[in-house]
Structure formats: C-alpha cells, structure tokens
Amino acid sequence: MANLTINGKKIEIDVEPDTPLLWAIRENIGLTGTKYGCGIAQCGACTVHVDGVAMRSCGMLVSEADGKAITTIEGLAADGKLHKVQQAWIDHDVPQCGYCQTGMIMAVAALLKDTPKPTDEEINEAITNICRCGTFAQVREAIHAVANA
Amino acid sequence: MNQHVKLNRRAFVIGTAAAGAGLALGFNLPFGPTVARAADGSPEINAWVVIRPDDTVVIRIARSEMGQGSLTGLAQLVAEELECDWSKVTTEYPTPGQSAARGRPWGDFSTGGSRGIRGSHDYVRKGGATARLMLIQAAANEWKVPASECSAANSIITHLPTGRTTTYGKMAEAAAKLSPPSDVKLKDAKDWKIAGKGLKRLDTADKTTGAMVYGIDFKLPGMLNAAIKDCPVFGGKLKSFDEAKIANMKGVKKVVRVGDSGVAVVADTWWHAKTALDALPIEWDEGPNAKTSSETISKWLAEGLEPSQTAFVGNKNGDAPAEISRAAKVVEAVYNYPYQNQATMEPMNATALHTGDKLDVWCGTQNGEAAFATAVQASGLSADKCDVHKLILGGGFGRRGQSDYVRQAVLIAKQMPGTPIKLLWSREEDMQHGFYHPVTQCRMVGAFDADNNLTALRMRISGQSILARLRPEAMINGMDPATFQGLAPSGEAVIGYSIPNLLIEHSMRNPHVPPGFWRGVNINPNTIYLESFMDELAHAVGQDPLAFRRKLMSGHPKHLAVLNAVAERIGWDKPPPQGVYRGLAQVMGYGSYVAGAAEISVTDGSKIKVHRIVAATDPGYVVNPAQVERQVAGSFVYGLSALFYGGCTVKDGRIEQTNFDTYNSMRISEMPKVETILMPSGGFWGGVGEPTIGVAAPAVLNAYFAATGKRIRSVPLRQQNIGFA
Structure with a gap:
C-alpha cells in the first residue's frame, strides 16, 4: 500500500513500494498523460513535479514519493484554466x-x-x-x- | 445550365475498381434512399465528409497522424474544396475493416514514403468538391432554383439572385440522398484560401493536457497487460520457459507462447507483467545467426565493393570504367552507413480483444490496411469479423509501417478469449527488435581529364535491400530500385548531376538483421556518399564546392534552384564569421528538391557546434507552410541524431544498443537554428517529411572538412570520438 498525494488529492493505492512512480501513476491511479519512454530516466517523457521539482517518475519509487506532493500533466491546469x-x-x-x-x-x-x-x-x-x-x-x-x- | 447533378453509377464502379491500385476516387456514395451514417447518426455526404446538424464538419482521414501534420493538411485540402467553415472542422479515422467492407472508398491507408499529401491530394480534394456540389444541389432543389445560381462559402449556401441562405448543417440530410456529380473541377492552387496557409494543427490541445490517447494509453474494462520477449537473435526461436518459477509472482495471470520465437507474460498491470517476464527463465534456440557481428557483416559488404562482384545497375551512361582507366586523375574513397533504429518515443504496442468469433485491435499504425491484414491472418477469423481501430501515433518514422506487434497482440489475445490484452514492448525490446535502416558501404571513384573536368563517376553500393525482405513483389528482376534513391536516372529521386560517364551499381548483400523503412530511407546514406564525394572531387581539383557542383547541374534546374537558394541565404560568396565553416548538400527525394547549408565550428577537432542551418525545399505545392517548416527542421534533429549518436551494432547476432543511454538522441542544447526556404514551383506534388533528412548529415560533414581538412566517411561520429560541443 502507498499513500500518494497526486494533483492535490490524497490517494491510497495497493501497490508494492518498489514500483516505479511512473507505473503507479499510469496503472494504479490511471493518469496516462505521464508517458513511458525509456524507464531509465534518459528521455524525460515521464516528467512530473515532486514537491515542485521536475522529476523523471520512471526513476523514482513509490516509497520515495510517499508524503510528497506530486503534480502530473493532468493537474497542471488550475480552476479550469490551462497553465x-x-x-x-x-x-x-x-x-x-x-x-x-x-x-x-x-x-x-x-x-x-x-x-x-x-x-x-x-x-x-x-x-x-x-x-x-x-x-x-x-x-x-x-x-x-x-x-x- | 447544370440544374441537376447526374447519377453516375459507372464512375462509382470505376472508382471502386481503381481502389485496388490505391487510386480510389473516394466517391463511395449511397444510392437511393439509403444514407450512410456516422456513429452519431449524422449523414455522410460522401466517404470523406460527414456533416452534423450543428454545422460541424467531420472530415475522414485515411492516412495516419504521427506528428507529421498530414491529418491537418489533408483536412485543409478537403475543406478547401468543400468551402466549409474551418473553425467547425473535426477529423476522424475510418477503420480498415469499414474500408474493406465498402470497397476501399478511402483508397490507400499507408502512411510512409512522404506520401500522406502527395499520394491522396487529388481524390481527397475531389471528395470535398463533390460534397460541396451535392450540398449546393440540395439547397437548389429545396429552393427550386438552378444550382448554377447558388454558391457556397464558409459552410453557407447562398442563392445569388435573391440572397437567400442556408447552412451545410441544414442541407446535409438532403444532400446525402443525392447522387454524386460525374465530374468536378478542382481549384487552382492560387485560389486556395484554407490550403496553402500555415493553419494551426487540429490535434494540439489534447497533446498539451495528457488527454490524447495513444496506443499505450488505451484501456478497456477487464483489460490485462502483456510484456513480451522475442528471441534476441533475429531468426532464432523460443525453446522453452519455466513458468512455474513466476506463477506466484504478483498479478501474473498467464504465460503464453507467441508464435515460434516469443513468450509473453500477461498480468493485471504491465509493471507486474514486465517484472515477472524479467524473472522468467527462458531458453532460446539462437539459430544460425548467433555468431554474426558488425565485423562479419562489414567484411561481407566490403567484398561487394570489388568490381569483380556482380551488381545490379541502377544508373548508367557512357562507359565509366573505361574512362576511369584512362583518366588523368582518379579520386577514390570508401564510405559506410550503419543500422539505425527509428526509436519512436512511444514503444510498440497494440490492444486486442478476441472473443472467439470476433477480433478488434486498437493501435497506432502507419499502415491500417496492413495491420488489418495481419490481424485477420493471426486471428483465424474471416476479415468481416475483424477490425483495426487506429490511434494517434507517438512517432512512426517508418517503424509502424510494420505490423509485427499487431500480430503478437492478436496471438496473445487469441489464447485468452474474451479478455482484452494490451501488449506493450519495453524500450529494450523496441531497440532490439526493430526493422533497421539497412547497412551499406560505398566505393566512390571519380575521374578527371587533364583540364580537371569530371569525366566519370562510378558508385558501387554494397549492402542490404529493404524491398528484398519486406516487399519482394516490388523488386525488378531481382534488383531493389529503392537502393538507388537520389541516384536514379528518372522518377521521384533523380540524381542532380550530368556526368558524361556514370555507373551506379548495387551489390546486394542481405544480413540477417531485418531492414526497414527509416525516415528518408536510402537517401540518408546515398546523399552522404554522393554529396561528400562531390566535395572531395571539388577539393581534389582545387575548386569551390558550389562552383564545382553548378557546372554539373545545368541540366537539372530544380535541383540547382534549391542549391542556389541555400548558398545565397547562407552567404556562400562572402566569408563566414571567424572560426565558422560551411558545407553544402542537395538531393531530390520523394518527388521534392531539397538543399541544405550548414555553418559549424569545431573545437579540438572533435567537438562540433552546429550554429546555423539553411534548408530549401521545392515540393511543388505547399499545403501548410508552418507544418512543412517543422518537418524540415525536424529532419535535422532526426538526421543529425543519427549522424552523431546513432548506429546500431551487432554482436552475437543481436543488436547491442538497448536504450537511449546507448542510442542517444539530440537535445535542445544541440539544436541549431534552422532557416527554412519554401520555394514551391508548382506542377508536381512532392513529399516533405523525408527528403530534407538526406542533406542534414552531408552538409555538416562537408563543413567539418572545411573546418578541419579531415574527411569523415563513416557514421556515426560517436564511434570516432566526435560529438556535439
């Protein structure tokens, strides 16, 4: 189990702690705007914000994201207005x-x-x-x- | 006065027959009271145009959108003739299954060879024009006036004498019941209002919010995910696997054989599937190619450079060997070009649902009809029980013209009837199971007379044929004509030089690594070979590379025009800034004429900074200049990535590069400023997605020689410890 804060919402998901954050976002949470490109933090297609910092989510484990505020592309727009x-x-x-x-x-x-x-x-x-x-x-x-x- | 559009059933029948040759007129129109309808019930005016009551115009696009902008460009062409309100245009893909069931009204779905626009401009414009005439006729019928008194613009039909108006949305139902006109006249390009303009793409908004659904993002209820490994050695087979070892791993549902060379793990999530697959003990029968390496391939190809080896002749005039043997001066050089992976950002994937008596596939593909045929074959069902639903592609570059991943997805889904299966390749699988830019070597020989006139050129290419493997039916008496792209005597990729004695040959040697279409295809190596060697020849006789070329190009005015355009813009006749050096290249490919000029600086002989590129293109007509400029600039990213970072090497029968750490790609910091000159001269339709890539590498390599005096004849530069500054 992991407790993640994604786009301002606290979400509890049933996932092993060593799952890459990318796959938890795509498969367990279902937000597919964050893309898989290489899986080794080379290409940047999976970039999200972790506590406001751009991070390659394929190279970060769910356990490392625990308690941090994660923003994905789906959470970038605010109040119905594009970033x-x-x-x-x-x-x-x-x-x-x-x-x-x-x-x-x-x-x-x-x-x-x-x-x-x-x-x-x-x-x-x-x-x-x-x-x-x-x-x-x-x-x-x-x-x-x-x-x- | 043409008061009523005449029924022309014969034209329809002919159009359908012609579809078999990929040249459908696209007039698959309903006859009598039956109206074809879109999924939401809106009437089809014809196969290309659906109009909703709210005036929304749905334009059907058969070609695939993979970033190149054809979706928007083709819609512009239809809308131009339709005279519709561009702000109300939306697009949709017909499915290959629908197309097959209806007699191919949309013609060829294949999206490659820079054919998206040039291969379908005529019939899609006719589709738009026909729909316009039918909408006008419907209004004329309602008003009981001659159609010739009515005109249409911006989705509004006006009866000119009275000023009465109606809209396309209101007339759609009635128009859909009419028969198509037998003859339509298309606009002259000079009268275009929507086509020819740099309009914004239609598919951007969802690409900025994460809402765009690529194949990798597609979901169905109850869907499971599959990860796959195919034998790492091409031509090898799957011997065995020990599924008991992973049966208890989290999320694993099933382990299945895929054909005779692959194994897939199906799990609740892809991450679980991949994790289990990585833990699965697998034994391969690596087959006869397990000892093949880049070295053995290189040695075999080098033998083909010998004149004693048989070769196909792709272009010949005079007697080059005889002239070379008696020349005052002979210049000779050997070049080579490696395997390259398309490395689309989205790895290969497809979702399949096989219910036992029906199959549906969802995927990105450059060739919907080929994907459909592959899916039908793998399914064991008849074609009318299958369909393929195309999704936007996260890059194609030729790779998604092949349907191997579709076949795999169907073979897995067939073993789990009723369960939707999404197959996704890892990047590693993608890097090691491509259809690679073929490998070639080339011996160039040039001969001069005593007055330093070039009297002969012999070009012997040795290496791999794409068509021999992928489209043997397109071979001509055993020869692969595509090998001579950019070097041919006639056609859409003609050599731009007149040389009194010319011999261009191909000694075909096909290693086991699967070759494929890679953006630009054979103009990539061929333009490096020819344009680098033209530079070598010019320097050998102490002449300016531009002046040397010009003397040989007087019989090729369109080739010369683009070369002159880049030379003028980059300021060839003036000295470059201190420490900056220039190079030129030109080629004709995909029916278009292109040239490039590069300005670079070099530090320590090994660090290259590309400051500026000037690129000129004459594609005949330009449908969307903003998108053409992006294709031209993007060609330098793709072409220079391949030159600097690319090159797939073979060891123990398999590709060594597995990810972007070993097969790198240019970043924004390495991107030069690209100035684009569009100079459409009209009268022909050329492609734009690929031709420019041919000049990217040789323009930079010629500038590198100008800077260092060192001639590079091998790609990639990383293997020679040369990189970006």
Whole structure:
C-alpha cells in the first residue's frame, strides 16, 4: 500500500513500494498523460513535479514519493484554466507527434517557476528531454514567449 | 445550365475498381434512399465528409497522424474544396475493416514514403468538391432554383439572385440522398484560401493536457497487460520457459507462447507483467545467426565493393570504367552507413480483444490496411469479423509501417478469449527488435581529364535491400530500385548531376538483421556518399564546392534552384564569421528538391557546434507552410541524431544498443537554428517529411572538412570520438 498525494488529492493505492512512480501513476491511479519512454530516466517523457521539482517518475519509487506532493500533466491546469505553458504550447503549435510533450511541458513549467526569464543557456541546461520529431525550435520559442508575456 | 447533378453509377464502379491500385476516387456514395451514417447518426455526404446538424464538419482521414501534420493538411485540402467553415472542422479515422467492407472508398491507408499529401491530394480534394456540389444541389432543389445560381462559402449556401441562405448543417440530410456529380473541377492552387496557409494543427490541445490517447494509453474494462520477449537473435526461436518459477509472482495471470520465437507474460498491470517476464527463465534456440557481428557483416559488404562482384545497375551512361582507366586523375574513397533504429518515443504496442468469433485491435499504425491484414491472418477469423481501430501515433518514422506487434497482440489475445490484452514492448525490446535502416558501404571513384573536368563517376553500393525482405513483389528482376534513391536516372529521386560517364551499381548483400523503412530511407546514406564525394572531387581539383557542383547541374534546374537558394541565404560568396565553416548538400527525394547549408565550428577537432542551418525545399505545392517548416527542421534533429549518436551494432547476432543511454538522441542544447526556404514551383506534388533528412548529415560533414581538412566517411561520429560541443 502507498499513500500518494497526486494533483492535490490524497490517494491510497495497493501497490508494492518498489514500483516505479511512473507505473503507479499510469496503472494504479490511471493518469496516462505521464508517458513511458525509456524507464531509465534518459528521455524525460515521464516528467512530473515532486514537491515542485521536475522529476523523471520512471526513476523514482513509490516509497520515495510517499508524503510528497506530486503534480502530473493532468493537474497542471488550475480552476479550469490551462497553465501558461500549456497555452503557449497551443499558441505556438509546438507538438508534432506529441508523445514527449507532456513531459516537456512539465519540465518547462518547473523551469519557469524557478527561473521566470531563462536565457537560452539556462534553457539548454534545464530542458534535456528527448523529442524525436524535433520540436526544439518551437519549444524554445514558446518558453521565451511565456517568459516575456 | 447544370440544374441537376447526374447519377453516375459507372464512375462509382470505376472508382471502386481503381481502389485496388490505391487510386480510389473516394466517391463511395449511397444510392437511393439509403444514407450512410456516422456513429452519431449524422449523414455522410460522401466517404470523406460527414456533416452534423450543428454545422460541424467531420472530415475522414485515411492516412495516419504521427506528428507529421498530414491529418491537418489533408483536412485543409478537403475543406478547401468543400468551402466549409474551418473553425467547425473535426477529423476522424475510418477503420480498415469499414474500408474493406465498402470497397476501399478511402483508397490507400499507408502512411510512409512522404506520401500522406502527395499520394491522396487529388481524390481527397475531389471528395470535398463533390460534397460541396451535392450540398449546393440540395439547397437548389429545396429552393427550386438552378444550382448554377447558388454558391457556397464558409459552410453557407447562398442563392445569388435573391440572397437567400442556408447552412451545410441544414442541407446535409438532403444532400446525402443525392447522387454524386460525374465530374468536378478542382481549384487552382492560387485560389486556395484554407490550403496553402500555415493553419494551426487540429490535434494540439489534447497533446498539451495528457488527454490524447495513444496506443499505450488505451484501456478497456477487464483489460490485462502483456510484456513480451522475442528471441534476441533475429531468426532464432523460443525453446522453452519455466513458468512455474513466476506463477506466484504478483498479478501474473498467464504465460503464453507467441508464435515460434516469443513468450509473453500477461498480468493485471504491465509493471507486474514486465517484472515477472524479467524473472522468467527462458531458453532460446539462437539459430544460425548467433555468431554474426558488425565485423562479419562489414567484411561481407566490403567484398561487394570489388568490381569483380556482380551488381545490379541502377544508373548508367557512357562507359565509366573505361574512362576511369584512362583518366588523368582518379579520386577514390570508401564510405559506410550503419543500422539505425527509428526509436519512436512511444514503444510498440497494440490492444486486442478476441472473443472467439470476433477480433478488434486498437493501435497506432502507419499502415491500417496492413495491420488489418495481419490481424485477420493471426486471428483465424474471416476479415468481416475483424477490425483495426487506429490511434494517434507517438512517432512512426517508418517503424509502424510494420505490423509485427499487431500480430503478437492478436496471438496473445487469441489464447485468452474474451479478455482484452494490451501488449506493450519495453524500450529494450523496441531497440532490439526493430526493422533497421539497412547497412551499406560505398566505393566512390571519380575521374578527371587533364583540364580537371569530371569525366566519370562510378558508385558501387554494397549492402542490404529493404524491398528484398519486406516487399519482394516490388523488386525488378531481382534488383531493389529503392537502393538507388537520389541516384536514379528518372522518377521521384533523380540524381542532380550530368556526368558524361556514370555507373551506379548495387551489390546486394542481405544480413540477417531485418531492414526497414527509416525516415528518408536510402537517401540518408546515398546523399552522404554522393554529396561528400562531390566535395572531395571539388577539393581534389582545387575548386569551390558550389562552383564545382553548378557546372554539373545545368541540366537539372530544380535541383540547382534549391542549391542556389541555400548558398545565397547562407552567404556562400562572402566569408563566414571567424572560426565558422560551411558545407553544402542537395538531393531530390520523394518527388521534392531539397538543399541544405550548414555553418559549424569545431573545437579540438572533435567537438562540433552546429550554429546555423539553411534548408530549401521545392515540393511543388505547399499545403501548410508552418507544418512543412517543422518537418524540415525536424529532419535535422532526426538526421543529425543519427549522424552523431546513432548506429546500431551487432554482436552475437543481436543488436547491442538497448536504450537511449546507448542510442542517444539530440537535445535542445544541440539544436541549431534552422532557416527554412519554401520555394514551391508548382506542377508536381512532392513529399516533405523525408527528403530534407538526406542533406542534414552531408552538409555538416562537408563543413567539418572545411573546418578541419579531415574527411569523415563513416557514421556515426560517436564511434570516432566526435560529438556535439
């Protein structure tokens, strides 16, 4: 059993403590916006916020998430309004296949919370998610647009 | 005056027959009072267009959306001719089962070879235009006026003399009962209002909230999850497994054989299935390929470079060997290109429900009809008892044109009738069971006369054929024509140089590793070989690489136009900034002409910073410039990832790379600025998803030579300890 706080709700799930947080989120809680890409914390498709910090949920065990506040892509919008990063992604038509983009958005949202006006170098440092379609130019453009709004 | 649209049953029959060749007109229209209806009861005007009473226009899209934007582009083409309100457009996929049952009204579902738009623009536009004429006719009938006095725009039909109006939503029922017009005239591209514009994609919102359902996310009540291992050595078989060892592990429901080479664990969750599978003792019969390695493959391919070895001739004029033997100067070089994995971000997966007398499959696929045929075959049922429901793809790049994962899912589900089974591959399974970009080597020989004119070029490719394995019916007298992409004398991938004596050959050698279509396919290696060697030849005679090319390209004005465009934009005639070096490349592929120019700097001979890319494309027509630009820029991410980080190596018969730690991909920090020049010259339809990838690597490799004087003839760079700065 594990007690998780996901998107502001306390949820008790029947899961072994050594289950990766990614799979608990996807399978036991049923939120599938967090994606499986590699399972070894390389690609970032599974990025969520743990106590406000961008983390790769495939590399974190459920037991390590106990008592922490977890936000997934489904919890990023608040009061029925998209998060400004989500809105920028729509305005700048960022996604191609889109599979990596929920993780990308979570990574960017965390970056902008800590660094509201990132330089290109700070973006390069913080955003290390893989996108095979190659949306990087639009990702950068949308980040700057949010920062300068 | 055309007052009534004439019934044309014959056109319908011909259209249906033509569908067998993948060229359906798409006019599968109801006759008489029977109206085909969408699931919600809204009437189909024709196979492509459904209109709801609230004026929502549902446009059916047969091709698959995998990020390339065809879903939006095709909808733009239909909407353009339909004259509908773009803000009310939505899309849906017809199923391959419906298509089969209705005589293939949607034509070819296959989404590869950059054919999404260019392969279906004509019939989807006709589908839109036909629907418009029927809606107008319905209004004219109601108003008892000639249709010629009515026009349509923005989903509103107007009777011009009186100014009376009605909407598509109101006319849909009546229009759906009409017969299709026999002949429709399509708009000239210069009159486009919806097509040709950089409209936003239709599928973005759900991709930003997590609501988009990819195959991996699909759920059914009572569904179980499967994890699979196929024999790690291609061609090997499953010998045995000891399921008792994992029978008590949490969540495990069943362990099943999958064909003759795989085993799957079915459990309540995928994580339980995978954990149990990893603990399952498995014995493989690794078969005859267990000792094969990259070294043995390389040695075999190298033998094929020898002129004494037989080879297919893909392009020939004059007598290159004779000219080379008497040349004043001969330049020779050997290149090679490795296996590559498509590495879609979403690993392979499919969900199947086999009830014993009915089969349904839900999956992402680039080829709905092939997935359907595979599912039918694996199910043991007749085609009318099966269907495949397509979902949005988390990347395709050619990989999801194969249906191996569909077959596996059906074979598992068949052993658990009535229970929906979602099969998901681990990344490791995905990396090691691909259909890989084929491996080739190439010997290039160029000859000059005493005045440094290029008089001959011989290009001997040795290596693997995709078609021999995947589409043997497309071979021509044993030759794989796709091997000569970008090098052909005619067709959609023509060489851009006129050389008096030319010989391009392929010595086919097919190792056991399954080859497949990988974004750009054979233009990837071929453009590296040809465009790098053009640079070598230019330098061998002390000429500027652009000027050298231009002399050979006067007979190829469209190739030359894109090359000139990038040269001008990057400022080829002016010196680059201090420490920055330039390279060029051009190719024709998938019916389009593309060129790229790169500006790079190199630190310590091994750290490359790609500062700037200029890329020009002439695809004939551009349906959505914003999406074409994204395809062009994305081609550099895919192509440069393969150049720098890619390369799948073989050891003990299996692929060594298992995940993104050993098969890496470019990050945002490595992404150059890409300036795109779109220069559609009209009169032909070329693809855009793939051609540009051909120039990505050679433009950078030629710039690397300019920077260092060192010629790289082998991919990937990581094996030569060269990387991004």
